[in-house]
Amino acid sequence: MSMNHKNIQTARHVYGIDNWGASYFGISPQGSVTVQPFGGQECSLDLAEIVSRAQERNISTPLILRFPQVLQSQIGRLHNAFAEAASECDYEGAIRCVFPFKVNQRREFIDALVSSGHQFRYGLEVGTKPELFAALSYDLHSDALLVCNGFKDSSFIQLAFDAKRMGKNVVLVVEGTDELKYIIDHAEKVGFCVDIGLRAKLYAKGAGLWAKSGGAESKFGLSTVEMMESLELLRKAGLSEHLAMLHYHIGSQITEIKKVKNAMKEAGRVFAKIVKMDFGLKYLNIGGGIGVDYDGSKTSFYASANYNLQEFANDVVYIIKEVCESEGVAPPTIVSESGRAVAAYHAVLVTDVREVEQMGGDVNQLQITEQDHKSLKELKFACDEMNSKNFVEYYHDALEYRDELFTLFNLGYLELAERSKAEVLFEEVCQKALYFHSQAGVSIEEFEDLAKGRLSKYLANFSIFQSIPDSWSIEQLFPVMPLQRHDEKYSRKGVVMDITCDSDGCLDQFVDQRDVKKSLELHVPHADVPYYIGFFLVGAYQEALGNNHNLFGATNEVIVEVDPKTGQTTETDVLGEDVGEILRAMNYEDEQILSGYRKQLTRRCEEGFLAEEEKEGILRRAQSFFEEYPYLRVKTRLEIIE
Template sequence: MDRQAARERFLVPQWSGGYFDIDGDGYARVIADPESGYSARVVDVVDGLRRRGYRSPFLLRFPQILKHRVRRLHEAFGAAIEEFDYPGSYQGVYPVKVNQQRAVIEALVEESGRHRYGLEVGSKGELVLALMQDLSPDALVVCNGFKDRDYIELALRGGQAGTRVLLICETIHEVSEILDVARAVGVQPRIGFRARLHSGGSGKWSESGGHHAKFGLSTLEIVRCVELMEDSGCADALECVHFHVGSQISDILAIKEAVKEAARLYCHVRKRVPSLRYLDLGGGLGVDYDGSSTMSSWSQNYTLEEYCRDCVWNVASVCEQEDVPPPTLISESGRAVTAFASLVVVSPLKVIGRTADVSVDVPGDACHQVEELRASLDEMTAGNWRELVNDARALSDEVILGFKMGFVSLEDRAAGEALFADVCRRALTFIEPEGGDPEEIQDLMLTVAPMIVCNFSVFQSTPDTWAVRQVFPIMPLSSLTEEDLHPYTLGDITCDSDGRIDDFLSSEGGCKKTIQFPVLDLENNPYLIGIFLVGAYQDTLGDFHNLFGSANEVSVFIEQDDTFQLRNHSRGTTVSEAVSMFGFPREELIHRFDDRHGGDDSPESIRYRDCFLRVLSSGTYLRR
């Protein structure tokens, strides 16, 4: 197929955001900045890492994409502010929890001076990181989450030292405690409160908003907080109203309703407290992971520009109605900033399951069910495929039942399983030109699809595929223009049945159970596989299931001539590092080994010790 057909097959224009593409030779390319067009083949980046001694899996970071996302966010808000003649301004903050990696934080902080871009934190650890960054003097550090006195004091002293710190209150008690600590420190706090709106979000995290939300103050509690600050003579410390109705909001109507409600709340409090100046819109700006531009959990039915226009227009409209000066708008758009900027690259190790080119040996004295399965295969046409598939499914079940009861031989069972798969495979050749029920087609594909086992851990590199069934774009990094595609599933190397990816993008919309790849030939065409848009949350949530650790990581910088530089190399976790995390230090394990085998000087014992030490020092993933 040609380049454009390959793009459409893998839905690249829909999910890539302009940061990934397919070239004329069928290779995946990463684009540092869609305006400049600087790009590089991903396989060339991997080859560069391999020459430096690194092995898959790889986590590739693209700091230029991070910076471009920040610029796009501010440009979109700027355009909306200009379009609606909004008298206020916008400044963003990055939620550190989305990805706390140093390479990510430092790349984003480099945009702080140009855009007054700040940070949002939700813990003492994140606050420590934020206070030590070289932020613009006008950038904000927004402090969310539950707080103790240490958290509050550190935030206040950071503000005293020159950082613009906003303490967002989650409870009435926090207001009292902030005022108490501020008096002890001798500093004027900058306080906001998080409102629990009636409006909810949409999509996977819709319950983050609404009456049953974990965080936020009710309307009555907000009134009491204002009264408390007035009674304490500290009302002028109140500067911000904040809300958050969920991550990855899929429906723009949910955003509009929440913004209108929050703007109305802001105006009523602003009339009572003139020091109020910020409206923090929270997070929720989505990413179109599945490329469908719909209200599915992993998509969004709006663009970045539409999001910004709706936020600005609705706030402006409410403020005009209430005759209140419009606030400075803040947003905490972490997913939309980071998702595009990381890519996991994995190498296939083996293919599990029979492929079409493996013949079936039918015993001469096969049971009648096996003979009927073979006949179904020979008799199938475009007119009877559905009937024969249903018959074959019943015959296959009879073979399995007969084997359990001792009436069917092992050879017959093997032939029956293989023939049933062949019947499904033959049916697919009739369905594709004709069309059919998508779920029925997917069931047939799943029956015949082998599993590609890849050298990575789902739980470490893409934990949300397991935890919340998130969909990520996945495609080979080469061979993308090949015509002959076959259905596969993907699995990792963990010793866990959940170590697989079960949901894939579908060109028909929604998700499907298999993915169409070029035929994988591990000897002659062992292409690499890319899992895209993993920059948000996956680093933070990844765990050490089966003691598989982090992948080899690198930051990739693409130059004007489409060359690239590799910086900030980080080798993946070694076996000794992984076991040490769980209380088994390397030195202790070596000491135990020597206690058990130290008196044995035989060549076998020496080789055993050498092997033991070599594995301790090696990475946790498999070597091909």
């Protein structure tokens, strides 16, 4: 086996790409990360090459690479899994999937989803007025459902009634009895009614970070008492036939299949009992929650799931069928609102490393002279003489010398040059001690902590708060890896820092099959060659939840499609938010900013500090700054902008 091949094998193991990549991502024989948009080997694209081409078109990093064909493949996988499950157990009801708008409401994404989903009668789920308003602009398949969850007021209800008049199969899912009363009033006023759904509050709970979305204490849904009250209201209003859907959702990213099954059994019974009370229920909406295996471990760990799509579909279909048979009711149309599992894979965030920060300096350049302070000489001695037997003792000695030297500096007895030597030496002591600790075969907590603080810090050109907000807010893990050079040996262990002015903007937990990794295996970037890092499986929720902390906005994006016959790619650029757009969203008017500039510059001119032509130059630059990309420019050196 060649050295390169061996390194690539190591890379696949280190990064677990075959486990979380769901056959969409891999590593080429040249050591580059690739995408397989159709989920198989027939077509493979080099991610770094796509990014380099984008940079040539002035579409700079950070950027999202969006692969509509990956999305299409996932939509196919979801529908096929349910179709196979239905055929496997002779299920007589139908299956309809709807995509929850909130999971990724970017127009480019929904456009691709709607067109790929047409053949499957794929519908949409919305939870707010703006989501419904946007969803109504799509000409969905005539059999597709439009499910309206969330809390509603009269204008939301009016919009849903308009949707029915527009020919949509709209279902207004009721979250509370008051809401139902508004709907009944509205129906009486206009003389027709939309399909109505009831969201059940199940006892069954999900598992993982979103478990609180289910269970008796959850924020959503109707308790059994409220459910009975709602049924009575509907009956009295003569709308029993309009009760079409029973809905539940026990949380996103359900990590255990057992929880899925428990909820299904409970909901199946509720469904059957309501049907037997002579209501026209036909849909059983099982919500979302299908887990994404972010770490590839296939376990019930919070970043994974101990089942796959097919197992999920099999269990759901089999349980509904069984419950309906035992209750003697017709099997419903099963509605899935799975979002994360459909959207996660299709987007990759790519950025470039700007700097690698390391502690200390070059110890070989260091000279300790007779004139240097005694403690500095002692530190040098500890460094030179450290070995596998004395490393703990010598490390402790070094700590003492370092503290002494810093106290001396603070009291004015040392120069900056000596302080610098102390830093270099102490860092070398730490590195040596860590090496001996790693060879010792025992784990000493003190050195484990020391190792964490000694990781290289890779400063990457992006904002965690904008691009992967869940990793900050709920410590969600995503696969992260460099896009190139996996045919080489890794030479550094590092963490990733973003460019926000916030110490939370640091990624120091990474997916691993057996645990959570505290660092990534990385390379030393070559001068003047971009070192790209990719963040994978970020297509669900991240774009929707990203915020403008530090006034960083939506990133550039490239939509990549490939012709399966020729392998030819089409790359469509979508510009990210510029400075002007972000400021406008914060209520700054362009003119207000410019007049603020003008007023101050005029005063500086009047006071004689500024020439008229300098003033005009500054104003010109200010005017064009509205179009600036807020992230770091490709060239790191200061450019003089005309």
